Amino acid sequence: xxxxxxxxxxxxxxxxxxxxxxxxxxxxxxxxxxxxxxxxxxxxxxxxxxxxxxxxxxxxxxxxxxxxxxxxxxxxxxxxxxxxxxxxxxxxxxxxxxxxxxxxxxxxxxxxxxxxxxxxxxxxxxxxxxxxxxxxxxxxxxxxxxxxxxxxxxxxxxxxxxxxxxxxxxxxxxxxxxxxxxxxxxxxxxxxxxxxxxxxxxxxxxxxxxxxxxxxxxxxxxxxxxxxxxxxxxxxxxxxxxxxxxxxxxxxxxxxxxxxxxxxxxxxxxxxxxxxxxxxxxxxxxxxxxxxxxxxxxxxxxxxxxxxxxxxxxxxxxxxxxxxxxxxxxxxxxxxxxxxxxxxxxxxxxxxxxxxxxxxxxxxxxxxxxxxxxxxxxxxxxxxxxxxxxxxxxxxxxxxxxxxxxxxxxxxxxxxxxxxxxxxxxxxxxxxxxxx
Amino acid sequence: xxxxxxxxxxxxxxxxxxxxxxxxxxxxxxxxxxxxxxxxxxxxxxxxxxxxxxxxxxxxxxxxxxxxxxxxxxxxxxxxxxxxxxxxxxxxxxxxxxxxxxxxxxxxxxxxxxxxxxxxxxxxxxxxxxxxxxxxxxxxxxxxxxxxxxxxxxxxxxxxxxxxxxxxxxxxxxxxxxxxxxxxxxxxxxxxxxxxxxxxxxxxxxxxxxxxxxxxxxxxxxxxxxxxxxxxxxxxxxxxxxxxxxxxxxxxxxxxxxxxxxxxxxxxxxxxxxxxxxxxxxxxxxxxxxxx
Numbered sequence: 001x002x003x004x005x006x007x008x009x010x011x012x013x014x015x016x017x018x019x020x021x022x023x024x025x026x027x028x029x030x031x032x033x034x035x036x037x038x039x040x041x042x043x044x045x046x047x048x049x050x051x052x053x054x055x056x057x058x059x060x061x062x063x064x065x066x067x068x069x070x071x072x073x074x075x076x077x078x079x080x081x082x083x084x085x086x087x088x089x090x091x092x093x094x095x096x097x098x099x100x101x102x103x104x105x106x107x108x109x110x111x112x113x114x115x116x117x118x119x120x121x122x123x124x125x126x127x128x129x130x131x132x133x134x135x136x137x138x139x140x141x142x143x144x145x146x147x148x149x150x151x152x153x154x155x156x157x158x159x160x161x162x163x164x165x166x167x168x169x170x171x172x173x174x175x176x177x178x179x180x181x182x183x184x185x186x187x188x189x190x191x192x193x194x195x196x197x198x199x200x201x202x203x204x205x206x207x208x209x210x211x212x213x214x215x216x217x218x219x220x221x222x223x224x225x226x227x228x229x230x231x232x233x234x235x236x237x238x239x240x241x242x243x244x245x246x247x248x249x250x251x252x253x254x255x256x257x258x259x260x261x262x263x264x265x266x267x268x269x270x271x272x273x274x275x276x277x278x279x280x281x282x283x284x285x286x287x288x289x290x291x292x293x294x295x296x297x298x299x300x301x302x303x304x305x306x307x308x309x310x311x312x313x314x315x316x317x318x319x320x321x322x323x324x325x326x327x328x329x330x331x332x333x334x335x336x337x338x339x340x341x342x343x344x345x346x347x348x349x350x351x352x353x354x355x356x357x358x359x360x361x362x363x364x365x366x367x368x369x370x371x372x373x374x375x376x377x378x379x380x381x382x383x384x385x386x387x388x389x390x391x392x393x394x395x396x397x398x399x400x401x402x403x404x405x406x407x408x409x410x411x412x413x414x415x416x417x418x419x420x421x422x423x424x425x426x427x428x429x430x431x432x433x434x435x436x
Numbered sequence: 437x438x439x440x441x442x443x444x445x446x447x448x449x450x451x452x453x454x455x456x457x458x459x460x461x462x463x464x465x466x467x468x469x470x471x472x473x474x475x476x477x478x479x480x481x482x483x484x485x486x487x488x489x490x491x492x493x494x495x496x497x498x499x500x501x502x503x504x505x506x507x508x509x510x511x512x513x514x515x516x517x518x519x520x521x522x523x524x525x526x527x528x529x530x531x532x533x534x535x536x537x538x539x540x541x542x543x544x545x546x547x548x549x550x551x552x553x554x555x556x557x558x559x560x561x562x563x564x565x566x567x568x569x570x571x572x573x574x575x576x577x578x579x580x581x582x583x584x585x586x587x588x589x590x591x592x593x594x595x596x597x598x599x600x601x602x603x604x605x606x607x608x609x610x611x612x613x614x615x616x617x618x619x620x621x622x623x624x625x626x627x628x629x630x631x632x633x634x635x636x637x638x639x640x641x642x643x644x645x646x647x648x649x650x651x652x653x654x655x656x657x658x659x660x661x662x663x664x665x666x667x668x669x670x671x672x673x674x675x676x677x678x679x680x681x682x683x684x685x686x687x688x689x690x691x692x693x694x695x696x697x698x699x700x701x702x703x704x705x706x707x708x709x710x711x712x713x714x715x716x717x718x719x720x721x722x723x724x725x726x727x728x
Contacts, residue, residue, distance in 0.1 A: 082692050089478055110479045202675055253675055256587040258565055385475055389694045399677055403589075425476055429483060 042070045042323050042330060043094035045084075047313065048077040049277070050098055050151075053346035054334070061333045068326060081106075081388065088112045095321035096330055098313045101138040104147055106385040107316070113146045114317040114324060120145060125332040130353045134310040134378025141383055147314030148331050151340075151349035153275040154308035154374050155209045155299065158282070160270040162293040163189065172297035176239060179300045183248040186270045195250045197243060197271035198260065201402065202253040204395035205309065206273040209299055210236040211394075212379050213306035219382045219390075219419070224427050226390070226419030229412045235302065237398065237408055244402045251402055261285040264294070273299070275311065279367045280348030296370040298377075310378035312352065350375070386422045393418045469701035478695070491702035501703070503678060504686040505710075507593060511682065512661045515597045519657055520650070522605040527612030528642075542613070546606035553603065557670040560599050561586065586672055589679040596667050596680055603667075604660070608653045615649035616642070651722040655715055662711050683707050 051074030087093045139147040167189040173179035186196040199206045214232025243249040337356040401411040477484040564585035572582040585595045668680035691700030
């Protein structure tokens, strides 16, 4: 035994304290470390109401994958794109996210998203042929796929059956001509204080839904220039403006109508161009005795049932994710037809797979019928990162045309001018031979 | 020399922080305003072009920018005097010896300042609703036809001005009350003995004594009102017909919505220059008023 070195009491208590502290810190650190591989956290961003619904589905996923926790963050729709872009800029993206499919081109351009081709090819769950082709197509950019459709939005007509019947219309219109005459008939029935249709001026979608039905594309020359001077777009814009000029539609925004559902119930308007989320809203918000008075119908096209906007959300994996495999498993889980059906029940969002639609419950849902019909005729909007900005211009210019500040020709010309300006950088990049 | 060095040592940390967090971002923003920094550049820096003053040139030719500037000036020109008038009136009333329950009213009038814009805007949206709002309901009782307050391009901005004035006047009111309380009471006593009326007391004692406060308040309010953003963002989203888009709103759209950072930085600098000119003008007027 070595003789003990005499050290002062004070020193020794110091050392003892330090060694205890170090042991504790070490124990804590190792405890954290040993905990780490067991508890894996997947960050999942959702947008709007879908977050609430998905939280209910996740316990099952977590049960199937012990040690995995899905951390759901809900972002309000109005701030979602900004938040996603800021996330990319600041390198703070989640593992997996819900993504509006018109936003996909922007994030693909930023190289933020993981291509999913290989995973889909190997998957037993995600089957390309089972998805409606229009909605699948929105996720394909330069022959690569970046997202798996989660749900589909297409806008069509919600209408007041009883008011239409009173105006002498017993079947919903199939083409623009029939639609026009029904708008006239309803207006004659309801008088000056009420309207035939609601087209909120702060939404570009109703006009775009008419424009997408045309044969001409919205952009031309490899999406280098606007194509709004085409006869097709002008036809759509004329019809849209006509609805306001004849006071079939009120010149109002959504914010001016305190409650679009109540007003629909009150007969303030008889047609409303909107998406599937409103099936649930109308069922919840209209009194039981009024439930039989409304119905949905595919959007009439210029000559017969028209194409529909391929809106909706996809599930994407971010390049920076450290849990790509788990994120993919979560996508597969959420793509399961049984899960999609539960998701549909909770949100009213429409499933993007044909096999989910074979479910007797969904198949017999009278309100969903028209959507099922239109889902086969979906058309994606142009896949350029600037699309959101261009869509906004469509709304602004259309609003001015509605207020009578611009004629149809002037509006189309102005829109092309704005669009060409917005696409200037895209042209520059394409001309340099680079990939935008 | 030694004292000087010590002084620099004390000041240096603060200067460093100011330099780092104030001047560097400002210079960086100015640099960005000379480029076309956007989403493409974010994806690949080779897509960044130096464009010199093209952003400024483009903005100065852009009708949307001039519209936004016009709306902002309209808001400032109508909002600042109204706000000062409201806050001064409230302060005079609260400072008067006749007023009762002063702490209560002081709190009540200050309350809008500390509540969130969003919550208040929701309530105002209801008050100004075309068909169900109380405002139109009250007006209808005196025979005025319903006005589409937030939906009519002519009325949207006045409504927002009213809202902003109501929301913010409490803040200036507190400053004015402090200013009023610092005026010596014996001046008023002397004036009363000389037979001055209330109006004369206000004109010759209160108003000149408040001049420095007034200058401060008007500069603060002006600077705040030039940065109009939250009110239209929440109440009208810039509509109808973009009639409530302010310069800052325009900048927000350019920068954060469309990620045209270069152009947005240029907007910020133009706004800065404008505010700088107006503030200098106010200071000059204030000094001139003080000298005569």
